[in-house]
Amino acid sequence: MVKICCIGAGYVGGPTMAVIALKCPSIEVVVVDISVPRISAWNSDQLPIYEPGLDEVVKECRGRNLFFSTDVEKHVCEADIVFVSVNTPTKTRGLGAGKAADLTYWESAARMIADVSKSDKIVVEKSTVPVKTAEAIEKILTHNSKGINFQILSNPEFLAEGTAIEDLFKPDRVLIGGRETPEGQKAVKALKDVYAHWVPEQNILTTNLWSAELSKLAANAFLAQRISSVNAMSALCEATGADVSQVAYAVGKDTRIGPKFLNASVGFGGSCFQKDILNLVYICECNGLPEVAEYWKQVIKINDYQKSRFVNRVVSSMFNTVSGKKVAILGFAFKKDTGDTRETPAIDVCTGLLGDKARLSIYDPQVNEDQIQRDLSMKKFDWDHPLHLQPMSPATVKQVSCVWDAYEATKDAHAICIMTEWDEFKTLDYKKIYDNMQKPAFVFDGRNVVNAEKLREIGFIVYSIGKPLDAWLKDMPAVA
Numbered sequence: 486m487v488k489i490c491c492i493g494a495g496y497v498g499g500p501t502m503a504v505i506a507l508k509c510p511s512i513e514v515v516v517v518d519i520s521v522p523r524i525s526a527w528n529s530d531q532l533p534i535y536e537p538g539l540d541e542v543v544k545e546c547r548g549r550n551l552f553f554s555t556d557v558e559k560h561v562c563e564a565d566i567v568f569v570s571v572n573t574p575t576k577t578r579g580l581g582a583g584k585a586a587d588l589t590y591w592e593s594a595a596r597m598i599a600d601v602s603k604s605d606k607i608v609v610e611k612s613t614v615p616v617k618t619a620e621a622i623e624k625i626l627t628h629n630s631k632g633i634n635f636q637i638l639s640n641p642e643f644l645a646e647g648t649a650i651e652d653l654f655k656p657d658r659v660l661i662g663g664r665e666t667p668e669g670q671k672a673v674k675a676l677k678d679v680y681a682h683w684v685p686e687q688n689i690l691t692t693n694l695w696s697a698e699l700s701k702l703a704a705n706a707f708l709a710q711r712i713s714s715v716n717a718m719s720a721l722c723e724a725t726g727a728d729v730s731q732v733a734y735a736v737g738k739d740t741r742i743g744p745k746f747l748n749a750s751v752g753f754g755g756s757c758f759q760k761d762i763l764n765l766v767y768i769c770e771c772n773g774l775p776e777v778a779e780y781w782k783q784v785i786k787i788n789d790y791q792k793s794r795f796v797n798r799v800v801s802s803m804f805n806t807v808s809g810k811k812v813a814i815l816g817f818a819f820k821k822d823t824g825d826t827r828e829t830p831a832i833d834v835c836t837g838l839l840g841d842k843a844r845l846s847i848y849d850p851q852v853n854e855d856q857i858q859r860d861l862s863m864k865k866f867d868w869d870h871p872l873h874l875q876p877m878s879p880a881t882v883k884q885v886s887c888v889w890d891a892y893e894a895t896k897d898a899h900a901i902c903i904m905t906e907w908d909e910f911k912t913l914d915y916k917k918i919y920d921n922m923q924k925p926a927f928v929f930d931g932r933n934v935v936n937a938e939k940l941r942e943i944g945f946i947v948y949s950i951g952k953p954l955d956a957w958l959k960d961m962p963a964v965a
């Protein structure tokens with residue numbers, strides 16, 4: 486029986502291994518982590534992450550051929566294939582701070598693999614890493630190998646949160662990069678055989694190591710670039726009276742461009758787009774390619790611009806001040822169907838509004854108050870000015886309350902900001918909400934989920950991203 490061990494029981498390690506276990510009953514899969522609470526949650530009825538369909542998959546194979554454990558060394562030692570799916574955040578200090586990937590967790594995992602291994606192993610990079618990381622990992626493993634043969638493969642993950650199970654069941658492609666030696670190709674085949682249990686062969690791509698590593702960074706950069714492109718257009722739409730949904734639809738009809746991933750929004754969030762682009766920028770700079778670095782940096786700059794443009798729109802529409810006014814924040818997660826708040830645009834928008842002394846009432850169906858308070862009191866890292874860390878004052882955090890109901894959040898509010906496209910926000914009783922709000926009542930829809938015309942009929946003043954402005958907003962001062 487082939488034994489797989491995955492180091493890192495997070496958003497990627499957990500769902501990915503659960504699906505491998507489900508699709509490959511003949512393989513034993515153990516997911517290990519140093520975090521005791523995380524592993525306890527994976528072994529309980531309350532999984533540590535919210536992901537549609539995940540509960541069912543875990544229930545079907547946990548205890549059969551899927552196990553979660555904190556006994557990292559034992560399971561690594563016993564495995565034939567070791568996936569490494571630890572976090573690779575942006576460095577916050579030292580060389581490359583604010584851009585480069587922090588490989589501390591990866592390096593410590595690699596050293597531990599070298600220490601505890603007693604038999605040959607295939608080590609799979611599942612985390613997103615800088616191109617050429619496999620070379621560094623190879624050095625760590627071979628210098629400490631005691632004669633054991635390690636083959637390193639790059640097998641980046643392309644799942645998106647909220648649709649992880651669907652994406653894993655039917656991936657557009659599985660990418661495996663390996664050394665072009667007979668041993669390297671044998672390892673590639675072994676991993677290919679695992680995925681071949683459910684992924685059609687033509688969807689399993691094999692490349693050299695560096696292409697696989699770089700393709701992951703490239704894919705995220707291209708995806709984020711689409712969002713920044715449509716968001717840049719949304720600003721021009723507001724200025725000219727064009728409608729960004731119509732423009733995106735017309736543009737996306739070109740089969741060379743395609744219709745997906747063209748929804749204008751308050752900005753992209755999530756743990757990876759910004760981190761991976763910063764990483765790409767750093768790699769370009771290190772390789773003497775400042776123009777290429779600058780090109781990709783713009784994707785993040787437009788994203789930052791979109792978030793501050795949104796805050797400015799809210800404040801300027803409400804007589805240029807939100808001081809002391811209650812603003813309801815609907816949605817805090819970085820997208821629907823996840824409880825993940827990493828790099829969510831809601832943090833920047835809330836921080837901006839708090840800076841203007843607003844009182845916030847926040848509701849998200851999957852994010853609890855502790856998480857929101859933690860996110861809002863976190864120091865924000867300014868990647869252009871790494872020394873400018875701006876801590877939130879405890880007084881500011883007191884201006885925030887978190888509630889478990891959209892109606893409660895909006896009661897007596899002057900304005901509503903929709904930050905996440907949760908389905909339930911489309912079908913709220915907006916008449917009831919309007920009746921319980923201060924007047925004039927504003928809706929700032931950062932995800933274009935509400936029917937603006939219907940809300941205007943009720944009496945709301947509505948701002949939708951990239952849509953023709955209603956008369957009220959046109960009369961307000963221009964937004965920077």
Ligand SMILES: NC(=O)C1=CN([C@@H]2O[C@H](COP(=O)(O)OP(=O)(O)OC[C@H]3O[C@@H](n4cnc5c(N)ncnc54)[C@H](O)[C@@H]3O)[C@@H](O)[C@H]2O)C=CC1
Binds near residue numbers: 570
């Ligand atoms: N979140 C996502 O949707 C996607 C993430 N990725 C990449 O996958 C990697 C993992 O991301 P997430 O799962 O979101 O991170 P995460 O933070 O949810 O999980 C990482 C886990 O690794 C554990 N860990 C760290 N060092 C360890 C060690 N030495 N031994 C054992 N456990 C250790 C941590 O305790 C944590 O539970 C990152 O490189 C990310 O860029 C790739 C595709 C999608």
Ligand SMILES: O=C(O)[C@H]1O[C@H](OP(=O)(O)OP(=O)(O)OC[C@H]2O[C@@H](n3ccc(=O)[nH]c3=O)[C@H](O)[C@@H]2O)[C@H](O)[C@@H](O)[C@@H]1O
Binds near residue numbers: 705747752753819820
């Ligand atoms: O490497 C990763 O971590 C993953 O990053 C993204 O997945 P994820 O961040 O989970 O979610 P997305 O659906 O890509 O959304 C990212 C952000 O972009 C926003 N978005 C997305 C699409 C769109 O048209 N407009 C838009 O504003 C979302 O609301 C969200 O804030 C990629 O889609 C995955 O392929 C990749 O594996």
